[in-house]
Amino acid sequence: MGYTYKDAGVDVEAGYKAVRLMKEFVRKTYDKNVIGDIGSFGGLYSLDLGDITQPVLVAGTDGVGTKLQLAFIMDKHDTIGQDCVAMCVNDVVCHGARPLFFLDYIATGRLRAEKVAQIVKGVADGCIEAGCALIGGETAEMPGFYKEEEYDIAGFAVGIVDRPKIIDGSAVQEGDVLIGLASSGVHSNGYSLVRRLVLYDKYRLDEKYDVLGCTVGEELLKPTRIYVKGVLNVLKRYRVKGIAHITGGGFIENIPRVLPEGLVAEVQLGSWPVLPIFELIKRWGDIEDREMFNTFNMGIGMVLICSPEDVDGVVNQLKIDGYPSYVIGRVVKGSGGVVFIQ
Known part of the structure; x- marks a missing residue:
């Protein structure tokens, strides 16, 4: 038997298991505009403009930062995903935009399917709270780059606003x-x-x-x-x-x-x-x-x-x-x- 990817520290079977475990959480965020399912190469989302006449997309990206260290110490991972969503969608709504969808990226030293599923559950909970769909993401196992029990998470949200309704602070005046x-x-x-x-x-x-x-x-x-x-x-x-x-x-x-x-x-x-x-x-x-x-x-x-x-x-x-x-x-x-x- 030759050298395998698993010998190098990457367990693709654990990745498959993580996807199976997270599917139920992800699907709860779907709305009528989501096309396809988890596992595609890209997330597809159909725009329903409603009464928006001059659509502008507003994007925001962020991570959770060193708060993750406390999650590692306490071995609690089911809420940290909501932090990631919140940091992005709260920025997007500052311009008056309604978040449409979210994607996440999780990198870890060793992929433990149950832990990743708990992280994604938090992401899904945050998306439900924000009224947006979790339409995709990526989980990367990077042995030797991250410690085995540690990970990082980042994501981005895309929202929509009618151009005349964009909030940018330019209308603020004395006395407000x-x-x-x-x-x-x-x-x-x-x-x-x-x-x-x-x-x-x-x-x-x-x-x-x-x-x-x-x-x-x-x-x-x-x-x-x-x-x-x-x-x-x-x-x-x-x-x-x-x-x-x-x-x-x-x-x-x-x-x-x-x-x-x-x-x-x-x-x-x-x-x-x-x-x-x-x-x-x-x-x-x-x-x-x-x-x-x-x-x-x-x-x-x-x-x-x-x-x-x-x-x-x-x-x-x-x-x-x-x-x-x-x-x-x-x-x-x-x-x-x-x-x-x-």
């Missing part, structure tokens, strides 16, 4: 109001700093705090909230001028991305409840406030900017759809991107 949508936790950013703090003490992940209602590890693995359905429902009824997804760079980097030159976001501290996990992180690392707001979402995962007369309607609609929100500030003249007031 910032509405913050509550986050589910740390989401998927700042984990290089988080890991430095929680893994310094190897027992910290297992610590349980009454304010969290769970262990530190369980809190940190909570999946990123997906805002798509709530935001799209708001857009059907009210004019939103700018949307910022609060990811890497926190408030300080992301809100200015949707502000015209000469305007800044004036953020009112204390106008929303900062989640307990952020208070713990701040204490563990003796981290300054500005560094916290430049790294984490601080309890606000997305910011909508609208005219004052629309605020009550937007907040009420978000409440109806199950998205807690808060008026956290306003747009004023100035420079510097974001200013914080007491």
Whole structure:
């Protein structure tokens, strides 16, 4: 018998098994526009334009980052896929686009079919929450490149918006109001700093705090909230001028991305409840406030900017759809991107 691919560390049979196990999760995301089935060379999706007269496709791509290290340590892999979907679809909806479909890419040192199926289950759950179809993906076994029990995951989403309805922040003006949508936790950013703090003490992940209602590890693995359905429902009824997804760079980097030159976001501290996990992180690392707001979402995962007369309607609609929100500030003249007031 000659040397085989399996001898080199790649088990194609495990790949076949992984596909069989994930099929049931993937098919749950399909809608009437999906053509074909899992296993094709490409994902096919038929465009149903409805009343869209000037269709524009909006694409977003991202991964999960070093949050994966906590999933490895805790051996929990069924939610990390939702993080990947959320990071992509939340970006796409910032332009007013409705996500259509998603594709993922998973690379691992050793392909364990059951683990990959759990990862894809999380991806499928995220797609269902976002209202988009998981139409394809790729799983790569790369022995010697990744450690045997480790993996990386990335993906991309494609959405659609009518050109006249694109949201890009250009309509934002002085006096407009910032509405913050509550986050589910740390989401998927700042984990290089988080890991430095929680893994310094190897027992910290297992610590349980009454304010969290769970262990530190369980809190940190909570999946990123997906805002798509709530935001799209708001857009059907009210004019939103700018949307910022609060990811890497926190408030300080992301809100200015949707502000015209000469305007800044004036953020009112204390106008929303900062989640307990952020208070713990701040204490563990003796981290300054500005560094916290430049790294984490601080309890606000997305910011909508609208005219004052629309605020009550937007907040009420978000409440109806199950998205807690808060008026956290306003747009004023100035420079510097974001200013914080007491």
